[in-house]
Amino acid sequence: MSIDHDRLFKELIQTFFEEFIVLFFPAMHEHIDFHHLSFLSEELFTDVTAREKYRVDLLVETKLKGEDGLVIVHIENQSYVQPSFPERMFIYFSRLFEKYRKNIVPIAVFSYDTIRDEPSTFTLQFPFGHVLDFRFFTVELRKQNWRNYIRQDNPIAAALLSKMGYTESERVELKKQFLRMLVRMELDEAKQRLLFGFFETYIKLSDEEERRLRSEVNEMETKEKEQVMELIISYEQKALEKGREEGVKQGIKQGMKRLVQTMAKKGMSVKDIANVTDLSEEEVERLLE
Known part of the structure; x- marks a missing residue:
């Protein structure tokens, strides 16, 4: 089963937002007023040229200490190598600024397993002049x-x-x-x-x-040993219980599937099977597939 990296990182950083900032950006942490935090809804952007949709990972509205104006911290987790990523960060920044008209702090977290030198800028320039120099903050986890x-x-x-x-x-x-x-x-x-x-x-x-x-x-030392071992045993038991629950659910599903297929083979219609089993007609059709 594939891992939803973006969801995992979003849940982690949203739960421990201040801890994330102080760990990787201590200078930024000194300026943010963490008494004023609100997590904004996800933003969905469509790239018309590429016919793809992109969803911003995490948006946090906050304030700087001693200032009245709001700022938005945009955190993007990048779990795979993408040469055009700096351009995407700039597009996100532009569209977020267009919508909110607030100062935006862009942060990219590179969480893939390879080690490479990721750029933190997106530039536009010509032989006759410099047009754009967009910069964003980065965390390259594999280098830590x-x-x-x-x-x-x-x-x-x-x-x-x-x-x-x-x-x-x-x-x-x-x-x-x-x-x-x-x-x-x-x-x-x-x-x-x-x-x-x-x-x-x-x-x-x-x-x-x-x-x-x-x-x-x-x-390990006795007290710490007991605490760590208790933690290990606790999560092993929870994993075992979860496995049992999933096994029971899977067994029930397979049993129901066999029952529905048997009824269908005997000539019963989808509607009749739904009435007998208390399933919806859509559920019956999915089991028959």
Whole structure:
């Protein structure tokens, strides 16, 4: 099943917006008034020439300290390499400015696995003159060394360890440090579940790696060891329960599908099957397909 990267990043950054800004843009953080925050609805833009539609990932309306005017922070997650991305950022900026007529702070988060030098400008110039020099802020996750972030009690840092630069041999240590961060931060269950789900989407240890993780956790200091092990066991149980629920749902669906197909083979109409099974006619038709 494909991963909805944009949805995952939007949910993460929307939940921990201030933590995201302070982690990657501390100078910007000093100027933003985080008491004035509102998340705007998604903007959908149509590229008529390419016949494609693009949806802006995250728009945050806020204020700068000591100023009355509003500003909009636009954060775009880019999960794949796209040579024309700077141009797209400029088009987003132009259309957002046209609609809102407010100062806009454009930020791009590059979250793909390759390491490359991404441009942060879009320029238009001629031999006879310079027309445009559009710049946007960037975060290139794969270039970040994950070990530089493990001492920070920042939930964004914890989740994004899974997208930073690490080697295959560091995966077990990476997850161990992620769990230690979760324990230290003492977040509520909903936020903790969000971070854990994000991390596990991108780093799923093998059975052998999980055994190594448990072994290394057992060598930790007693109090921390108990807390981390409790966290591991808790999420293993939740994963098992979720698997059981999905298995039951799948079994019910397959059983209903066989029943509907049997009724159809006996000559019953879609309408009659719907009346007998309490399904809608559309649901019956989908099962028959």
